Amino acid sequence: MQYSMLRWKVIFTIFLVVSLLVNAQNINTKKFQYLSPVPGSSLNSPETNIIIRFGNAFSNNDIANNLSVVGNKSGQHKGKIVLAENETTLIFKPENKFAEGEVVTIKLGNDLRTISGEQVPVLQYSFKTSKFDLNKKIKSNSEEYLKLLNRQFGLVKNISPLKNEMNKGVFNQANNKFQTIQKDSLPDDFPKVFIDSINNPTPGYIFYAPFGITNYSPTYLIIMDNYGIPVFYRKMNATVFDFKKLNDSTLAYFRLGVNQYYLMNNSYDIIDSVSVQNGYVTDLHDIIRLENNHTFLLSYDYKKVPMDTVVNGGDSNATVIGTIMQELDENKNVVLQWRSWDHLKITDATYDINLKGSTVDYVHTNSIEIDYDGNILLSNRYFDEITKIDRQTGNMIWRLGGKYCKNNQFTFLNDPNGFSHQHDVRRLPNGNITLFDNGTLHNPRFSRVAEYQVDEVNKFVSLVWEYRNDPETFSFAMGSARRLFNHNTIICWGALNDVSISEVQPNGTVSFYLTMIDTLLNYRAFKFPWKTNLFVTNPDSLDFGFVPPRHSNTRSLSITNNSDKEIEINGILNRDSAFTILTPLPVVIGAFGDTTVQIQFKPKEVKSYSDNLYLQWNKEGQRITQIVPLSAITIVDVEDRNDNKFNFSLAQNYPNPFNPTTNIRFRIAEFGFVSLKVYDILGREVAILVNEEKPAGNYEVEFSAEGGSAFGGDGSNLSSGIYFYKLQTGNYTSVKKMILMK
Numbered sequence: 001m002q003y004s005m006l007r008w009k010v011i012f013t014i015f016l017v018v019s020l021l022v023n024a025q026n027i028n029t030k031k032f033q034y035l036s037p038v039p040g041s042s043l044n045s046p047e048t049n050i051i052i053r054f055g056n057a058f059s060n061n062d063i064a065n066n067l068s069v070v071g072n073k074s075g076q077h078k079g080k081i082v083l084a085e086n087e088t089t090l091i092f093k094p095e096n097k098f099a100e101g102e103v104v105t106i107k108l109g110n111d112l113r114t115i116s117g118e119q120v121p122v123l124q125y126s127f128k129t130s131k132f133d134l135n136k137k138i139k140s141n142s143e144e145y146l147k148l149l150n151r152q153f154g155l156v157k158n159i160s161p162l163k164n165e166m167n168k169g170v171f172n173q174a175n176n177k178f179q180t181i182q183k184d185s186l187p188d189d190f191p192k193v194f195i196d197s198i199n200n201p202t203p204g205y206i207f208y209a210p211f212g213i214t215n216y217s218p219t220y221l222i223i224m225d226n227y228g229i230p231v232f233y234r235k236m237n238a239t240v241f242d243f244k245k246l247n248d249s250t251l252a253y254f255r256l257g258v259n260q261y262y263l264m265n266n267s268y269d270i271i272d273s274v275s276v277q278n279g280y281v282t283d284l285h286d287i288i289r290l291e292n293n294h295t296f297l298l299s300y301d302y303k304k305v306p307m308d309t310v311v312n313g314g315d316s317n318a319t320v321i322g323t324i325m326q327e328l329d330e331n332k333n334v335v336l337q338w339r340s341w342d343h344l345k346i347t348d349a350t351y352d353i354n355l356k357g358s359t360v361d362y363v364h365t366n367s368i369e370i371d372y373d374g375n376i377l378l379s380n381r382y383f384d385e386i387t388k389i390d391r392q393t394g395n396m397i398w399r400l401g402g403k404y405c406k407n408n409q410f411t412f413l414n415d416p417n418g419f420s421h422q423h424d425v426r427r428l429p430n431g432n433i434t435l436f437d438n439g440t441l442h443n444p445r446f447s448r449v450a451e452y453q454v455d456e457v458n459k460f461v462s463l464v465w466e467y468r469n470d471p472e473t474f475s476f477a478m479g480s481a482r483r484l485f486n487h488n489t490i491i492c493w494g495a496l497n498d499v500s501i502s503e504v505q506p507n508g509t510v511s512f513y514l515t516m517i518d519t520l521l522n523y524r525a526f527k528f529p530w531k532t533n534l535f536v537t538n539p540d541s542l543d544f545g546f547v548p549p550r551h552s553n554t555r556s557l558s559i560t561n562n563s564d565k566e567i568e569i570n571g572i573l574n575r576d577s578a579f580t581i582l583t584p585l586p587v588v589i590g591a592f593g594d595t596t597v598q599i600q601f602k603p604k605e606v607k608s609y610s611d612n613l614y615l616q617w618n619k620e621g622q623r624i625t626q627i628v629p630l631s632a633i634t635i636v637d638v639e640d641r642n643d644n645k646f647n648f649s650l651a652q653n654y655p656n657p658f659n660p661t662t663n664i665r666f667r668i669a670e671f672g673f674v675s676l677k678v679y680d681i682l683g684r685e686v687a688i689l690v691n692e693e694k695p696a697g698n699y700e701v702e703f704s705a706e707g708g709s710a711f712g713g714d715g716s717n718l719s720s721g722i723y724f725y726k727l728q729t730g731n732y733t734s735v736k737k738m739i740l741m742k
Contacts, residue, residue, distance in 0.1 A: 002301050005439075019406050024106075025105065026040065027122060028123050028124070029125050031052045031121045032055075032121075033049065033055040033392055034053035034336070035051065035052060035125065036049075036337045036343045037050075037337075038339070039125035040127065041127045041128070042127070044130060045280060046100050046129045046130065047278050047279025049092060049333075049334055050091070050094075050106060051090070051092075051334065052090040052106075056115075057089065057114055058083055058112065058114060058115070059081075065109070068105075068106070068109075069094065069106055071102045072102050073102040078095050079092050080095075082331075083276035084331070087115065087542075091335070095712055099128070100130060100133055101129060102128070104126060105126040107124045108123035114646070115534060132303070134319065149252040149419045164280060177682050184230075185618070186227060187235065189235075190220065190401075191230050191520055192516060193514060194514070194515045195513065196513055197510050197512060198511075198512055198515040201488070201512045202490075202503060202527060204527045204528055205224065205528060205530050206223070206501060207222070207243050207245065207525065207526040208222055208249075208492070208501065208526070209242070209243040210222070210499055211521055211522070219236055219553030220233050220235055221234045221240060224514075225612070227575065227612075229614060230623060230625075231623075232532070232623060234622045235622065238258075239255075239289060240256065241253070241523045242284060242285070242287065244524070246263070246287070250271075251263070252264070252289070255538050259275070259284075261275065266530075266533045268534065268624060273327065274297065275297070275330065276299045277333075278324075280301060280326075282297055282298075283298040283299050285706065286298055286366065286367045287368075292330060293330040293333075294327055294328065295328045296368045296376070297328065297368075297634045298325055299323070302319055303321075303341075304319060304320075310355065311355045313356045314355060314356050315357065318358055318359065318360055322337070323340040323365040323380070324337065325338040325368060326338075331459060338394050340380075343395075344383070348383055348407060349362040349382045350382060350384050350404045350441065352440070362382060363381040365378050365539065366379050366380065367423060369426055371388065372427055376511055377425055383406070384404050384405040384441070385408070385535045386435075388399075398410075398459075400454065402441070403441070404420065404441050405418070410459045411461065412461045412462075413458060413460055417449070419435060420437065422435045422438060423436040424436045426483070428451070432451050433452050434483055436448075436479040436480050438474075438475055439474060441478060446472045446474055447469075447474050447479065447493065447679065448466050449460070449481040450466045465506070467489065475493050475496050476494075476495055477494055477495040478492070478494035478523045479491075479492055480494075480525060480528055482527070483594070488504060488511060489503065490503050490526065492522055492525035494521075499520045501514045501525040502514070531626075535589065535624075537626060537628050540629075541628060541631070542555045542599060542628060542629070542630050543631050543681050544631070545722075547601060547603055547632055547633075548603075552602040554582065554598055555598070556598060557596065558598065558713050560593075561589040566591060567617050568617055568619075569597075569616065570585055570618055572585060572614065572615065573613075573614035574612060574614065576609060576630075578611075579600070582597075582600050583598050584672055599630070603632065606634050608632075610631050612627050615627075615628065633679075633683060647670075648669050648732040648734075649666060649667040650665075650725075650734035651664070651665040651666065653703070657741035658740060660704055662738060663701070663703075664689070664701050664702075665699065665700045666699055668697060668729060671696060672694070672729050673730075674693070674694045674728075675691055675726075675727070675728045675729065676688075676689040676691075676701065676725065678725050679725075679726065680723055680724075681724075718740055719740075719742070721739075722738075723737070723740060724738070
């Protein structure tokens with residue numbers, strides 16, 4: 001032990017001497033916008049690339065003869081030169097990796113120019129590679145990675161006996177009307193879901209990937225609707241994380257073991273994989289993809305550090321975990337690499353992080369966000385800190401943190417404790433920042449979602465909104481919070497006793513609440529609009545119009561297979577038995593073929609009907625669903641009753657179709673309260689045209705699809721489609737259909 005400690009102290013002394021020598025050799029480094037590895041830095045991967053960004057586009061002439069890369073052990077290096085980002089970024093990819101623990105010197109000669117003819121300054125600087133590259137061991141040993149991952153997550157949890165033995169499927173405690181009429185057949189090991197609240201949730205689909213807590217067991221990718229019905233699932237033979245939509249046509253998930261993100265199209269085919277470069281191991285905590293197909297990823301970098309030279313009583317042979325953040329361009333070239341080793345001190349970790357242990361996870365970056373100005377926000381969990389980074393230079397712009405953050409530059413005006421050990425930092429369109437506050441260092445401990453207004457100029461922070469569970473809960477790990485388009489928030493509560501996902505309104509009303517059994521965990525949850533194009537329908541929704549009770553109406557639905565393989569529609573679900581499919585299953589559709597099925601609506605009561613038809617392709621370990629909205633209105637029209645004497649009437653609107661205005665005439669036989677309202681195809685009220693007492697007589701009103709007459713006068717415009725208008729006075733009711741065509 002004494003020999004080991006002495007050896008590390010000698011190594012660290014040599015490291016300090018080498019660092020001084022390396023920095024002394026730097027020439028003109030300040031004249032360049034960005035250099036990677038950072039001049040004078042250490043603990044760099046032996047497989048790192050070289051990035052030089054001057055600021056203006058390089059000329060492609062004679063770069064190779066002006067660039068020299070030499071290791072003091074490995075010698076002169078040859079490699080591939082790439083000009084990226086509109087030729088502003090020079091990338092050198094060595095043919096062979098650098099030696100471990102060597103000093104590498106970069107030189108640019110004086111004959112290099114920009115495309116505008118400007119001379120690029122002579123450049124010289126050096127960096128040092130890591131002597132003990134643990135990343136290589138982790139990449140080749142998935143068991144080692146699992147152990148480290150378990151340590152990072154801190155998955156220490158008492159597994160209580162299941163409170164209820166639930167049958168597989170979807171359960172709803174709050175209101176039986178949300179139960180599925182037809183039984184949904186799911187695999188025996190499919191995660192059991194319990195829904196106890198559905199209160200006008202945001203349209204869209206919940207994305208999540210639950211995994212076992214007792215071991216890293218096979219899990220599922222799941223897309224589920226607001227009724228708890230899986231519209232897509234795929235059983236995986238490895239644990240997966242962070243399943244989400246990157247853009248309108250691309251999904252992503254992280255797969256443990258191979259340690260990379262996979263990308264899927266909207267037919268659920270894997271179209272690509274992406275991982276960090278330069279010899280690092282891809283981390284599961286986040287992926288961001290921009291419109292230009294640049295991708296941002298994280299890596300946890302495992303290094304041997306003599307912590308006894310950092311803190312008294314530290315382990316002389318500790319494994320210390322830093323953060324690597326990379327930006328990859330559309331060709332997967334690393335154009336930006338940010339390392340915690342270059343910018344953050346190990347001792348900046350909050351007081352609860354044991355810096356004397358054999359493994360020190362000191363920063364634990366768990367989310368990336370591209371800020372409104374194009375720069376980067378990192379959530380550094382064990383610093384209790386949001387760090388803003390200049391995307392062009394890699395330098396830190398500011399540091400914002402809670403009570404126990406050692407480098408907080410902001411003043412919290414109304415939330416003195418701030419946040420603690422947070423996850424999922426996001427910038428909102430209004431400029432505010434949201435995060436899932438695990439609250440590990442709060443006293444007492446509690447978890448919440450917090451929204452902050454941040455004054456980056458004067459460095460003030462105000463808490464403008466928060467949400468806590470009732471009763472209050474504490475989630476020590478994981479978790480996420482995402483603001484939806486209608487200002488609701490979808491929340492994953494992380495490591496609770498039961499996996500919980502909730503959606504809450506701005507006033508705190510719960511719109512949706514889902515739990516799973518307590519042997520599962522879920523890292524994040526999302527809600528997105530989504531639709532597969534593997535097979536599509538025409539029309540994409542079915543309106544059965546006005547159908548009197550005890551009558552029926554049948555519509556044809558065309559289904560087109562957009563793939564080069566045969567598909568089989570072998571499952572049908574819907575919630576209301578008034579809608580049924582008349583075509584026997586299965587329906588087999590050949591490659592790029594189509595077929596037609598018949599759907600019947602037969603009402604049992606007088607009301608407005610809305611439902612979803614789930615067209616399922618179920619096969620072993622997977623489901624793909626296309627959803628077709630269904631609608632109809634059944635209201636008794638007494639206009640033709642014999643005792644009416646035609647003294648009451650509701651005329652067809654004119655013109656019809658219309659855009660944007662139309663006129664509606666009606667006749668009232670006697671004094672009374674009159675209601676004339678407009679509804680959309682789902683039976684939702686969109687306008688009130690008359691709502692008052694009127695004497696007998698003939699009337700005419702104008703309805704406009706623009707501005708104040710739509711949706712109660714909120715200034716919205718109605719979209720093209722079918723609408724219904726309903727006249728009601730006394731015992732008289734009449735409904736007619738009109739068409740808005742833009």
